[in-house]
Amino acid sequence: MAETFKRYRCTFCGQEYDEAEGWPDDGIAPGTRWEDVPDDWYCPTCGAEKADFEMMEIG
């Protein structure tokens, strides 16, 4: 069974990245795992870098 999609949250503004939804506006397709999001992608709300996101608790 495929691993559950995870969500990540920007520590600066709270913007969430949901692996299930991706970020199509930036060319990141739904289903894109966090590790496959390009390292130079940045938070679309505040500009923080990928390293500034943290994994959210499930549930």
Added chain:
Amino acid sequence: MQIPTHLAQTIVDSRAYAAGDPVDDAFRTIRAEMPLAVAEPEGMEPFWVVSRHADIMTVEKQPEVFHNGDKSTFLTLKEMEPMVRFITGGEPNLVRSLVSLDGQEHKDLRAVVFPSVTPKALRGLEDDIRKIAKAFVAEMLEKAPECDFATDVAFLYPLRVIMTVLGVPQEDEPFMLKLTQELFSSADPELNRDRKEVNPAEALDGLRRTMEDLEAYFGVMTEKFRANPTDQVNSLIANAKVNGEYLNRRQLMGYYIIAATAGHDTTSNTTAGAMWALAERPHLFEQLKADPGKVNAFVEESIRWVVPVKHFMRSATQDTEVSGQKIKAGDWMMLSYQSANRDEAVFDDPFEYRIDREPNRQIAFGYGAHVCLGQHLARMEMRILWEELFPHLKSIELAGTPQRTISNFVCGPKHVPIRFTLN
């Protein structure tokens, strides 16, 4: 639940913010006993006081439910509202800026400057900002053994940085500083337009005249940047188009004004407050000298500590709930960052200045769609200043009593007299 009158009066009182402790004491009681309750200070429309960190995040995560611009975006007297609407042709805010916009208009306008203020974009400015920091440090060191760190450094360095980023000539900086202080300090007789005690109507008239000066100045700038575009922020604003049209006059002026004023006053307040804290805590300075890598933690704690924007207001667009409390459509709400940054549920020893908070969940820049556009620039310029200054200093202490601006909105220390020795 209704907040007792004496507490409601304190949390809107500009002089209580200048004093400091009365506001912190009031919010400590409010967080403990009535964390989401209604205040009705004299002369104001009643509003919910959102005092807890978690509740502010809840509100700020729902920008469609809680609007910025349907009512005044900051505390204002009931008698002012009709005057502001008269001046603006029906709008509740004198300045139509990012902090008072909602929906698509907010998204469109925010997108104009956003690419220029990401950490990635700002890395290209690091060397230029460091040069500015070195110049101000050199000036300060020449004043040894004493200076007013607020007026000699903290007000001027962030101003030079933001004016460079915006594309405002250096010779216009005193003019911009004066108008910014007038805009944010209408209750302070030392800094307001008329340099005297004023009643609310006089204060509004002073603000209107300050706005006229700003609009005249930026009107010329628009023409200049449309004729000769650059990559500076004011040029991006002047040349921005939404759906093929230039921004309208209110949008343009609001954008210039928010970028030029909020872009340095908040950082100035935080920088001055950080030095005040340091001068009172020799152990903290020793910690920073022993481990310069702690400078980012120092910057973050100084933002939590000073909270340069004390509050913003929201209004509910529909009936809703926050933490089980029913809120009705049209209700006005005060998001108190001053209170949230002292929230005992989030911060250990919230009334202590500590650089070992990891992570430091301070919320002074707001949260969600309206999070401060310049937050990364603010952090970077403060870090660079301290990196340049600390290696020169052996000791710092207060050389008098610091004073805060008399204001309940964007404010902080206006005088921080220090005595320092050099290495």
